[in-house]
Amino acid sequence: MTSPVWHPFTQHGLHEPIPHVVRAEGALLHLADGGTLIDGISSWWVTTHGHCNPRIAAAIARQAATLDQLIFAGYTHAPAEEVARGLIAIAPRAPDQPTLSHVFYSDSGSTAVEVAIKMALGYWHNLGQPERHRILVLEHGYHGDTIGTMSMGERGVYNAAWTPLLFDVGTIPFPAPGAEQATLDALEAACALRPAAFIVEPLILGAGGMLIYPPHVLGEMAAICRRHGVLFIADEVMTGWGRTGTLFACEQAGVVPDIMAVAKGITGGALPLAATLATAAIFDAHCSTDRARLFYHSSSYTANAIACAAAAENLAIWQEEDVLGRIANLAQGIAARLDTLSRHPAFAHPRQLGTIAAIDLIAADAGYLSDLAPRLRAFFLERGLLLRPLGNTIYLLPPYCMDAGQLDRIFDALAEAGDFFGANA
Numbered sequence: 001m002t003s004p005v006w007h008p009f010t011q012h013g014l015h016e017p018i019p020h021v022v023r024a025e026g027a028l029l030h031l032a033d034g035g036t037l038i039d040g041i042s043s044w045w046v047t048t049h050g051h052c053n054p055r056i057a058a059a060i061a062r063q064a065a066t067l068d069q070l071i072f073a074g075y076t077h078a079p080a081e082e083v084a085r086g087l088i089a090i091a092p093r094a095p096d097q098p099t100l101s102h103v104f105y106s107d108s109g110s111t112a113v114e115v116a117i118k119m120a121l122g123y124w125h126n127l128g129q130p131e132r133h134r135i136l137v138l139e140h141g142y143h144g145d146t147i148g149t150m151s152m153g154e155r156g157v158y159n160a161a162w163t164p165l166l167f168d169v170g171t172i173p174f175p176a177p178g179a180e181q182a183t184l185d186a187l188e189a190a191c192a193l194r195p196a197a198f199i200v201e202p203l204i205l206g207a208g209g210m211l212i213y214p215p216h217v218l219g220e221m222a223a224i225c226r227r228h229g230v231l232f233i234a235d236e237v238m239t240g241w242g243r244t245g246t247l248f249a250c251e252q253a254g255v256v257p258d259i260m261a262v263a264k265g266i267t268g269g270a271l272p273l274a275a276t277l278a279t280a281a282i283f284d285a286h287c288s289t290d291r292a293r294l295f296y297h298s299s300s301y302t303a304n305a306i307a308c309a310a311a312a313e314n315l316a317i318w319q320e321e322d323v324l325g326r327i328a329n330l331a332q333g334i335a336a337r338l339d340t341l342s343r344h345p346a347f348a349h350p351r352q353l354g355t356i357a358a359i360d361l362i363a364a365d366a367g368y369l370s371d372l373a374p375r376l377r378a379f380f381l382e383r384g385l386l387l388r389p390l391g392n393t394i395y396l397l398p399p400y401c402m403d404a405g406q407l408d409r410i411f412d413a414l415a416e417a418g419d420f421f422g423a424n425a
Contacts, residue, residue, distance in 0.1 A: 016374060019381065024051035027402045029386060037386045038406045041397045044388075045206070045238050047269030049317060050401035056268045056313045063309030072105065072302040079308030080105065083275075086315040087262070091277055092248050097226075097256035100277040104295070105303035109237035110144025112261035112274035113199070117148055118297055119259055119278055120197040120231045123285040126293050134195040135167075136187070136230070139174040140208035141201055143235050152199060154208060157369060170195060174205070175213045184220055191228035197259075198225050199233040202249035203353060206238040210358035210395045212351050219253035231258040231282075237274070241265030242327045243397065245354030247318070258282060267310035268317070269399075326400045330355050333404060334396065337411040344415055346422025358395040359414070362422055366392030376417060383413045 007018065020032040027050060029037040039047065049056070063079060070077050084103040091100040104119070106112050117135060124132040135152060143149040150159045151166040159166070170190050175183035187198065202218050205211040225232040234257035239249035241264065246252055250260070259282060263274035286295045301307075317323065334357045341359060342350040350359045363372055373389045380387040387394065387410070394414060398407075 014374070016378070017381070026050040027399050027406055035384065037381070037384055038402075038409060039399065040380075040385055040387045040410050041395070042269065042399050043386070044264075045243070045397050046264040047399045048241050048265040048314075049268050049323070050399045051269075053268055053270070053317070055317060056270045056310050059309045059313035060270065060306055063306045067305045069301065069304055069306075073298055077303075077305050077308070079305050079312050080303040083308050083311045083315065086312065087275060087277060090247060090315070090318070091260065092250040092256050094254045094256050098258075098279040098281065100256065100260060101280045102278050102283040104276045104278065104297075105308075106263075106274045106276065106297075107272050107299055107301050107304070107307075108144070108274050109235075109261065109263035110146045110149045111299065112237060112263050112276045113143045113152070113233075113235055114146055114148045115276040115297055116199070116233050116235075116259045116261050117152070117197070119276065119282050119286075119295065120233065122295060123231065123282050124196050126285045126288075132194055132196045134170055134193075136170045136172055136190050136195050136198040138200045138205070139171050140205050140211060141199075141235075142205065142207035143199065143201075143237075172198070174208075174211060175217045176211075180213070180217050183217065184224065187221055187224050188228075191224055191230045194228070195230055197231035197233050199235060201235050202239055202255070203244055203252065204239060204249070204356060207390065209390055209393050210351065210356065212353050215253040218250070219255055222253070222255040222257070233257055233259045233261070235261050237261055237263045242323060242400065243354055243356055245327060245331060247324075266314065267307055268314040270310045271304075271307040273304065273307040273311055323400065327355055330398065330400055330402060333407050334398075337407060341411055341414055341418075344418045344422075346418030355400065356395065356397050358393055361389075361392045361394060361418065363392050372421065376421065379417055379420070380413055383409070383416075385410060385413055387413075 021029045022032050023030045027039050029039055067077055087103050088101060093099060104115055106115050121133055137152045140154050142153045147165050150162060152169055172187050173183050222232045234250050236248050240262045250257060258279050260277045267273050286293055331354055335352055338350050338352055338357050341347060346362055347359045348362055366372055368391050373391055376389045396410060
């Protein structure tokens with residue numbers, strides 16, 4: 001029987017197979033046909049400690065029997081309060097910068113970024129400077145699939161249908177190796193025109209091709225924004241929760257953003273939840289005896305109690321277990337295997353940041369709409385792997401519980417893919 005489900009980023013007209021997953025544990029997905037898949041991308045970058053982590057699952061069960069959902073407009077509950085305090089405690093800090101001190105909940109990375117942009121524009125509006133509404137973005141960026149986040153991301157076939165709805169932004173060139181100064185000069189010039197904010201994916205651009213830039217550039221970009229009074233927004237939706245080797249990527253540059261969006265791994269990947277952290281200045285611009293100045297944003301499931309309970313347990317895992325040690329060990333294992341793969345003639349531009357690794361397959365047809373990526377997905381699926389290349393860029397973004405044997409299977413399959421699909425094959 002044909003399924004009525006409409007899947008994201010899936011062209012159903014191509015009739016590609018859609019595996020049916022029945023359960024999961026650690027880095028493994030178990031299929032209805034009895035097979036298994038190694039989840040090499042943390043099921044779209046969300047799973048950190050592994051699927052069905054026992055501690056998080058137990059916390060969800062306890063909360064579901066106590067309080068499931070509560071309107072969050074004017075009401076509160078213990079899990080939300082606990083998570084907010086926990087997020088503030090672990091947020092990036094630097095001696096000369098204001099701290100992130102307030103937490104606004106939402107339910108996905110896209111909405112967390114939408115909230116960040118609305119906060120920035122609300123800040124300037126409430127300060128009596130509504131003309132400061134222009135947003136600066138980094139070239140090749142991706143921030144989500146809602147209208148506002150698409151506006152701030154790279155334009156292409158994936159959002160062409162909605163072009164009439166997208167607002168104009170100022171694009172700063174990506175700080176490619178050797179061209180970092182051009183990026184900083186462009187940002188300096190753009191900030192002099194007094195925009196509202198500059199938003200970046202710190203240290204690595206995800207959907208834009210896993211493009212990496214160094215911490216000192218991130219630090220200099222934040223400093224330029226501070227000099228010009230431009231709000232600096234960090235989209236840590238993908239980069240947060242240890243993916244880059246530190247809890248948050250901004251830590252590596254000593255940067256405290258004015259606003260920071262987090263999601264994905266906030267619950268360990270178990271449930272949808274997101275948060276937007278802001279400094280006191282952002283909060284205070286909306287705090288007033290005038291109801292017209294309140295922050296007009298919400299969703300029905302804001303700070304869902306069950307999701308917050310999962311997030312609270314995730315924070316406890318970070319406090320009580322050596323998660324960064326696991327990340328360091330996993331990163332070392334990836335680095336050794338990536339070094340070996342980089343010698344394969346079918347691959348180029350190997351790169352790694354923490355547990356994120358990527359390499360480009362040299363292929364005759366490597367465009368976004370070529371059939372290379374779906375052919376690679378099918379190739380990996382046949383070998384029991386969940387990998388989802390970005391065009392000709394094959395990347396690995398595993399849960400932190402992945403073991404050496406599972407890494408070996410992935411990198412063996414990557415080498416085999418190079419033999420089969422490479423331009424020199």
